[in-house]
Amino acid sequence: MNWLFDERTECYSVQTTLTVGEYLDLVESAYQSKGSLSGQRDALKTTTGKRIRERMVSDIRRGAVLPPVVIGVVVDEKTFQKYPVADAILIEEILPEDVKGKLSIIDGMQRTTALMEAASVDIGVRDRAMRVEFWLTRSVRAMVYRMLVLNTGQVPWTLGRQLSVVYAPLLAEITDRVPELNRVFTPDKGGRRVTAGEFGSDAIVELYIAFNLRKVTVDTKESLSDEFSRLDFVENVSDDRFQGQFYSVMSVLVQLDKAFSKYDSGAPVRFGKGRNIFDGQPARIGLVVAIAQYVLGRPGADRQSGERATRMDEIVTNAGAMCTRVGKLNVEELGDFLRLEVLTETLDRRVGQVGRYERNMFFEAFNVLVSEGFEVPSMEPCWRAN
Incomplete structure (x- = not known):
């Protein structure tokens, strides 16, 4: 050998x-x-x-x-x-x-x-x-970098296809590095989300792409024809700290998911439970991209590695403090904090391209949460940001 x-x-x-x-x-x-x-x-x-x-x-x-x-x-x-x-x-x-x-x-x-x-x-x-x-x-980061940078001259792969090559080890590393995750279900080991902290493997891979590209609209079926997106992806995975930062964001997502899930109004409506916020991919994408832009910088305006690390630590600390505060609220107080009726009214607007609208709406909402250091009197200013 x-x-x-x-x-x-x-x-x-x-x-x-x-x-x-x-x-x-x-x-x-x-x-x-x-x-x-x-x-x-x-x-x-x-x-x-x-x-x-x-x-x-x-x-x-x-x-x-x-x-x-x-x-x-x-x-x-x-x-x-x-x-x-x-x-x-x-x-x-x-x-x-x-x-x-x-x-x-x-x-x-x-x-x-x-x-x-x-x-x-x-x-x-x-x-x-x-x-x-x-x-x-x-x-896994090293394998992704090896694949994207050194595999040249091939039949074009979609971004999702390229990441699917390291699909299993990526998911294995996530479950190891994000212990707050309750369960990750895959096409081979199916299931549906019944409690907070449970996500599908496809959803997690899409979140990984969204965090990397810092965009709420990610088409995993398109080839990497956008050279700027490809360059951003390569630049990010070349940073030794990047993979750990994604896992930190996933940890924040799961912590918020669990904190919000303690509320249940008992009403048979779309947002009758706190868990319903992160039941859908738009809210997850919105949170991940809002944090990504704050930590990594907007596309084309990348922050230095040291500043990224400082900002990521700040996010983890502030989000943890918010979850601690929310965890002390009783069910009625938590319902008043979440203001799910305001969220429902915001999303009930008749618009075209509902999926895109909801992703942008949640992105703006969590942008407010991030910019306020996760210190908001309630989620209403977030839901009304768009």
């Missing part, structure tokens, strides 16, 4: 040779929990794409050597400190058993699809040798 240390992202690059069969078995076990490989990046479906893949399958069967497939692996600190393992021969010697189901193909999805097709029609392909490069990291 050939080991190199990437000083920029603090990752180890390990290139080795496996048989096609060993590689496919490793990939298959890694994605059993996700159902299929197509969940990461679909095989090309265009006529040209199909022809290219058919040619690739034919070349593989004739003995062609493909460029290395790149696999991303997030390991814990204890495992990372053991690297490099100079005398390692088998993959099992560098990959702990518990991470094999969390591998991410960050470069080579189409080659993997072609290898699977070739092996299905010619069993002899499984005995052929192929090169595989493993990127071993202890940080």
Whole structure:
């Protein structure tokens, strides 16, 4: 195995040779929990794409050597400190058993699809040798940076698709770093939000994108044609503190969600409970982007890393103090503080593009909360900000 240390992202690059069969078995076990490989990046479906893949399958069967497939692996600190393992021969010697189901193909999805097709029609392909490069990291942020900056010249991915490659390790790290989260439900482990502190995995990934781009309207299905957005994304994930700041924002969101959820009017209306505020994505996006702009700066006007850290600490302190104050209120007092009837009236306005309107409305609302240092007599000035 050939080991190199990437000083920029603090990752180890390990290139080795496996048989096609060993590689496919490793990939298959890694994605059993996700159902299929197509969940990461679909095989090309265009006529040209199909022809290219058919040619690739034919070349593989004739003995062609493909460029290395790149696999991303997030390991814990204890495992990372053991690297490099100079005398390692088998993959099992560098990959702990518990991470094999969390591998991410960050470069080579189409080659993997072609290898699977070739092996299905010619069993002899499984005995052929192929090169595989493993990127071993202890940080999801480093993997995202590696993917966005160094994976060039490919079929354009959507922003959501690129992040879905590190979907599992990102969610695993969030649940570890944001202990206030009660539950994260995924497409594989479905569910619905029944109490505060529960969110869907897709919603969390969208919040991550919104925090990074500092925009309330995030289309995860669009390609990264906006070079300014791509640049903002890369610049943010290059900051060592950025990932931790996102987790801090998620912690603030969950704390507010739980504090507000203690109120229940008993009325069968949209905002009859305090929990209903963050039941929808517009309020979550609004809060996250309001904090993002305060901490990171508006798009195109980025703050320095030190100022970001100071402002993030300020947000965490002020939000925590507000949650403590709210936690001391009885149900009637909490209802008077939340002023959900004012929120309802604000959102009942007949407007076009309801989703966009609600995101902007909540963004303006939480902008007030942030600018006031989370010290407001009630939420009414927030709900009436737009």
